[in-house]
Amino acid sequence: MLKTFKLGGVHPPENKLSADKPIEELPLPKSVFIPVAQHIGAPATPVVKRGDEVKVGQLIAKSSSFVSTNIHSSVSGKVKKVDFSADSSGYPKQGVLIDVEGDEWIEEIDRSEDFVKEFNLEGQEIINKIQEAGIVGLGGATFPTHVKLVPPKGMKAEVLLINGVECEPYLTSDHRLMLEKTDEILTGTKLLMKALNVEKAVVGIENNKPDAIQQLSEKCKEYEGISVVALKVKYPQGGEKQLIKAVTGKEVPSGALPIAVGAVVSNVGTAFAVYEAVQKNKPLFERVITITGKGVEKPSNFKVRVGTPTSALVETAGGLPENTGKVISGGPMMGRAVPSLDIPVTKGTSGILLMEDEEAKRGDSNPCIRCSRCTGVCPMGLEPYFLRTVSEKQLFDRAEENRIMDCIECGSCSYTCPSNLPLLDYIRFGKGKVGQIIRSRKK
Amino acid sequence: MSKLLTVSPSPHVHTDDSTRKIMYRVVYALIPALIWSVFVFGLDALRVTAIAIIACLALEYVIQKYMMKIKPSIYDGSALVTGILLAFNVPANIPWWIIVIGAIAAVGIGKLSFGGLGSNIFNPALVGRVFLLISFPVQMTSWPVNQQSGVDGVTTATPLGVIKEGLMNGTPVSQLLPELPATSDMLLGNISGSLGEISALILILGGLYMLYKKVITWEIPVSVIGSVAAIAAIFWLVDPQNYVNPVYHLLTGGLMLGAIYMATDMVSSPMTSKGQIIYGVGIGAITISIRLFGAYPEGISFAILIMNAFTPLINNYVKPKRFGGN
Numbered sequence: 001m002l003k004t005f006k007l008g009g010v011h012p013p014e015n016k017l018s019a020d021k022p023i024e025e026l027p028l029p030k031s032v033f034i035p036v037a038q039h040i041g042a043p044a045t046p047v048v049k050r051g052d053e054v055k056v057g058q059l060i061a062k063s064s065s066f067v068s069t070n071i072h073s074s075v076s077g078k079v080k081k082v083d084f085s086a087d088s089s090g091y092p093k094q095g096v097l098i099d100v101e102g103d104e105w106i107e108e109i110d111r112s113e114d115f116v117k118e119f120n121l122e123g124q125e126i127i128n129k130i131q132e133a134g135i136v137g138l139g140g141a142t143f144p145t146h147v148k149l150v151p152p153k154g155m156k157a158e159v160l161l162i163n164g165v166e167c168e169p170y171l172t173s174d175h176r177l178m179l180e181k182t183d184e185i186l187t188g189t190k191l192l193m194k195a196l197n198v199e200k201a202v203v204g205i206e207n208n209k210p211d212a213i214q215q216l217s218e219k220c221k222e223y224e225g226i227s228v229v230a231l232k233v234k235y236p237q238g239g240e241k242q243l244i245k246a247v248t249g250k251e252v253p254s255g256a257l258p259i260a261v262g263a264v265v266s267n268v269g270t271a272f273a274v275y276e277a278v279q280k281n282k283p284l285f286e287r288v289i290t291i292t293g294k295g296v297e298k299p300s301n302f303k304v305r306v307g308t309p310t311s312a313l314v315e316t317a318g319g320l321p322e323n324t325g326k327v328i329s330g331g332p333m334m335g336r337a338v339p340s341l342d343i344p345v346t347k348g349t350s351g352i353l354l355m356e357d358e359e360a361k362r363g364d365s366n367p368c369i370r371c372s373r374c375t376g377v378c379p380m381g382l383e384p385y386f387l388r389t390v391s392e393k394q395l396f397d398r399a400e401e402n403r404i405m406d407c408i409e410c411g412s413c414s415y416t417c418p419s420n421l422p423l424l425d426y427i428r429f430g431k432g433k434v435g436q437i438i439r440s441r442k443k
Numbered sequence: 444m445s446k447l448l449t450v451s452p453s454p455h456v457h458t459d460d461s462t463r464k465i466m467y468r469v470v471y472a473l474i475p476a477l478i479w480s481v482f483v484f485g486l487d488a489l490r491v492t493a494i495a496i497i498a499c500l501a502l503e504y505v506i507q508k509y510m511m512k513i514k515p516s517i518y519d520g521s522a523l524v525t526g527i528l529l530a531f532n533v534p535a536n537i538p539w540w541i542i543v544i545g546a547i548a549a550v551g552i553g554k555l556s557f558g559g560l561g562s563n564i565f566n567p568a569l570v571g572r573v574f575l576l577i578s579f580p581v582q583m584t585s586w587p588v589n590q591q592s593g594v595d596g597v598t599t600a601t602p603l604g605v606i607k608e609g610l611m612n613g614t615p616v617s618q619l620l621p622e623l624p625a626t627s628d629m630l631l632g633n634i635s636g637s638l639g640e641i642s643a644l645i646l647i648l649g650g651l652y653m654l655y656k657k658v659i660t661w662e663i664p665v666s667v668i669g670s671v672a673a674i675a676a677i678f679w680l681v682d683p684q685n686y687v688n689p690v691y692h693l694l695t696g697g698l699m700l701g702a703i704y705m706a707t708d709m710v711s712s713p714m715t716s717k718g719q720i721i722y723g724v725g726i727g728a729i730t731i732s733i734r735l736f737g738a739y740p741e742g743i744s745f746a747i748l749i750m751n752a753f754t755p756l757i758n759n760y761v762k763p764k765r766f767g768g769n
């Protein structure tokens with residue numbers, strides 16, 4: 001019996017169109033716009049100004065508090081301006097616009113292809129390097145990794161979980177990375193284990209990636225303390241709490257962090273970035289991004305510099321299909337629909353999904369028939385139909401009582417609703433309001 | 444770029460399932476039982492079903508369009524299901540105008556006066572049936588003869604009716620048994636009763652199809668049938684001269700139709716697994732209480748309606764198992 005989480009879950013069509021496409025390097029764009037807020041927490045403070053010459057890997061915005069990260073230039077060239085431009089949220093955000101000239105890297109970065117396995121560093125040294133390199137969780141949440149590696153006082157990590165689940169349909173960037181950078185990911189895992197001072201790490205991979213499971217299981221024998229566990233395909237298994245439940249059987253209590261059950265979760269992409277940062281001195285300025293969609297001519301996996309406009313990926317993948325109705329940054333379940341192709345890719349962009357007109361439109365909603373499917377698929381054991389009603393009627397105390405803040409916004413309820421009700425839209429609204437109420441109470 | 448992109452919150456994909464597909468799966472599950480009833484009661488069964496369906500659809504259309512002034516939703520399949528279930532709950536020889544009155548009670552009062560599909564507290568078809576049972580007790584309890592059973596005559600009593608009348612007159616069970624059908628006849632449906640309730644076997648097969656297609660879950664049918672069987676068995680074991688074998692309770696009357704197709708109505712049943720079991724056991728207990736101690740030989744319609752009324756209360760108190768502990 002394959003392991004999986006217990007409550008709820010759905011199985012949308014996988015559509016992993018680019019699963020067998022090796023990672024290719026995307027040609028350098030003409031210019032990049034690098035937002036200074038690519039992570040959860042305070043935006044970084046720009047340290048370059050108009051006219052400055054920058055090299056690849058040079059610090060261009062400095063972390064402004066503990067929960068914040070450094071931002072490095074992904075290209076070499078001249079800073080055109082430090083300005084505001086729309087990011088994937090659609091709102092103008094501060095960032096650095098750089099005109100690309102050549103491809104000159106800072107000297108500290110080891111650009112050789114050699115794999116470096118051995119390290120002789122203390123935990124704190126590793127954490128410092130991770131912090132300097134500006135590493136965030138690459139699974140999509142973009143939480144600063146160095147913060148995660150320092151558990152709150154009195155708490156101790158027991159196990160590190162490496163998230164290779166990639167449960168979002170269409171996306172294959174983690175899958176490709178696991179196949180092509182196996183040793184690097186495992187070394188990155190060892191580094192994270194050292195930083196956390198844990199003896200045990202488990203890589204969780206869904207069973208629709210048998211090649212990755214086999215390869216990692218084989219290789220991890222050379223790495224003490226790391227094991228691989230195959231998981232049953234079920235969305236949203238890549239959710240932190242669901243993965244912890246699937247692998248360890250423990251449930252993170254409502255409102256608590258994974259560390260409450262002794263677990264820390266990092267994405268495979270993050271483990272790879274940690275390897276590069278520590279062993280190669282390379283800051284996080286590029287990542288693997290899947291460009292895909294049913295109408296896309298060449299669904300691919302590209303290594304992309306942060307700040308590259310979405311249009312550059314689309315062009316390289318064969319251009320924008322005529323009938324494109326929606327462009328999504330991320331996967332179809334939790335990704336964000338972007339308003340234009342000028343949006344830059346950031347550290348948190350795992351994929352670009354082009355949807356055809358037909359798929360892009362939402363169907364008409366019908367009345368709730370109380371089929372209870374939303375309750376059945378909710379991985380947090382909530383009642384989406386009820387949370388929708390109380391949010392709509394603005395009964396926020398009842399929403400809070402019924403644990404609306406536990407919602408992880410995975411979208412399983414809206415996905416499964418036979419009446420096509422936008423359940424999650426209402427729940428997000430309710431969550432926002434309840435969050436405000438909770439914050440005002442603390443003051 | 445000239446074309447505007449759609450921007451909407453996630454998720455961006457949707458299952459291809461719909462309310463309509465769910466309703467039509469219920470219809471498919473009911474068709475074998477309808478065919479059997481035509482076999483047993485002749486074209487009368489088809490006449491009654493057709494009138495009930497047309498009446499329900501027409502009423503839904505007219506009331507929504509001219510009284511509620513909203514877009515009629517007759518294509519969502521829910522009125523169709525109500526029509527078929529209403530027909531299944533009346534004798535096959537019932538006059539057409541009684542069916543129409545039943546449809547008014549079902550669709551007009553039971554469903555649309557509450558706001559339409561999804562808002563109704565009670566199962567519409569059962570509102571119609573109970574309304575007719577109280578208003579037209581004679582027509583609603585004169586059962587046509589099962590043409591497969593080889594019995595002569597025009598009307599006959601149902602097995603539950605025979606049991607109720609016999610026991611009320613003080614006849615011991617042992618003397619009633621010759622008047623009751625064989626187990627195989629009850630299972631196959633060679634008995635008399637309402638139009639669609641007679642073949643337990645066919646109704647169970649339809650139920651398995653709905654279970655496979657995830658239209659229903661196991662909790663409600665199993666808890667209703669299980670509790671009826673358990674309570675009936677206890678009385679029978681204690682006093683077999685005054686209480687019949689539970690097999691009669693399981694295979695005759697409307698138990699299968701009610702437990703599988705009516706109590707499972709999504710709109711009027713609880714949302715959680717535990718809530719559904721409480722609801723199902725409640726239906727089973729009330730059904731058997733009416734059958735054993737009430738004035739009516741049959742009680743499942745009343746039982747379901749009573750428990751429908753408890754559904755909001757059950758939903759309020761029985762919450763699903765939360766992630767991370769309740």
